[in-house]
Each structure stands twice: as C-alpha cells, then as structure tokens.
Amino acid sequence: MYIAWMGHELEHKQQGAGVIDAQAAELVAETMQALSTPSRVRILAHLQEGPCSVTELAAAIGMEQSAVSHQLRVLRYLRLVVGERQGRNVLYELHDSHVGVLLEEALNHVAHLQIGHAAKELIP
Amino acid sequence: MYIAWMGHELEHKQQGAGVIDAQAAELVAETMQALSTPSRVRILAHLQEGPCSVTELAAAIGMEQSAVSHQLRVLRYLRLVVGERQGRNVLYELHDSHVGVLLEEALNHVAHLQIGHAAKELIP
DNA sequence: CGCACGAATGAACAGGCGATCATGTATATT
C-alpha cells in the first residue's frame, strides 16, 4: 500500500486547539480518514461490542473476508485496533478507549444534526 | 433520513453507541470525511478562532480562494460551518460547538497516539 | 504428511475526490 510514513512529530498544542499547523492537520486528517468510510465505521462499531475475529466481522457486517482484512490493516496502522492470534483466528479489538469516545462523539454529532433542522438539501 | 441506532433494542448497552446499522455508518462516515483532509481540518481549526472570510482563510491557510470555496461548500453541506454575507465578504464560522469538540477530540487522539507507543511502523 | 480453515497479501480495476483553471454571480465604489 501507500502508507509511506513521513517523519512526523506532533507539536503539542494545548486544548482549545485553535489554529494548528500543517503537520498536525495532516495527522488529524489521516486518522480521521479511518472513520470516513462506512465499512470501517461499521467494523469499529462492531468491535465496540468486544473482541471479534475477522470472519465473524465479515459475516456480521456483510463484507468479504478479504475486504475486512484490508481495512483492518489500515485500522491497525492507524492504531485504532489491535489484533492477537488465537489458534486459527485473530481476535481484533479496539486499540483503546479513545477510539470508542471518538466514535460516540461522531455519532453524537450526526444525531444532533439530524434533530437540528431540516434536511441538508442539495446545495443550490 | 433519520437515525436508527438509538431506538434499537440493543440489549445491554450502557453508554455506548454499540453496533450501528448501515445507514448510521454511512452518515458517520460522510460527516467524518470532512475531517479526512488536511485542507478542511485547517479550515475548521482556523474557524475555531472565530468567524472569518473566505479570502482571509485562503491567505491564512495558504490555499487558493477557489479551493477554499469548494471545501467550504462541502463543509456547509455537512453542516459543519455556516456562512453569512456581510457586504462583499461572506463570514464563515463553525456551525456549532459540537464541531469544535469533535476537532479537539481528534487532536487529542492523535496526540495520545504519538505520546503513547513508538512509531507506527510499516506494516510487515 | 496433507488437508481444510482462517487470515493476510498482491494485482487490478472502477469510482471518487481535491486541486487548478476558467468563468459566472453578487455587492460596493466611482
């Protein structure tokens, strides 16, 4: 894959983040890209329920095993999940609680918007 | 469109979003895609400082006006920003506080990861 | 050992996306 990692270091910005530099923006973007696809969102959401093997995931979500594996690779790379072999299977789980928080925040936001006002219509 | 996950007879979910359906996943993904690009992240981060016109943004971030406008269109559509005309200019600002929270959470996560473990190495 | 199962990888293809260039629209100034 592409995954060419540049020697990024994150400038420690205090919260109330405000203006961030290009590097930080790139990092955030890269990480958030994990949640920018329905398949990965569903994977993560399912893993929120607890550890799970690849084929279980594939079955539960309705994707091919290969596709799931490919996405898990990305999620692994982005440190959103970790996998551990157990016999024939590999059990995946969320890397830490942060991920869950992020997901919920995202869901919160979407829910809030829906309640908010009418439809986001096609932009004139 | 509406959100379906909250009403689910989701067994024992205390606080979590838990398993979400395809629709919800798609919505989340769509929204999170806003943060999946450095340009938009920088735009949002800059707007966290306060309202700002398009050309100001373009200058501050170092993008072409056209590009910024295009991205703002996306952000508008996703309800992350709102724009209001004021004379010749159009002042943009974050749609609400949720957006800021989301951004900060994202930054938090990234920062946490950096501090956390060593480098995310190339995947074997 | 050989075979089946689960997972990972590689190649390739199609669709989507972000940036640029060029042009159109709105508002203010003269």
Next chain:
DNA sequence: AATATACATGATCGCCTGTTCATTCGTGCG
C-alpha cells in the same frame, strides 16, 4: 453604468482508495 472586489460554480485532470479476485501464509486436525 462601468469597474473592481469577493465569492461561487463548472469543467477537467491526476491521484488516491475501496473492493474484488486470486493467491499465499499460517495453524490446527485427520
């Protein structure tokens, strides 16, 4: 009205990315 400024839109083009197909690697079991 004419022009300049500020923003928006449309078209086009590379690039990236998600999926599928085929294959390989790893592991337990007969």
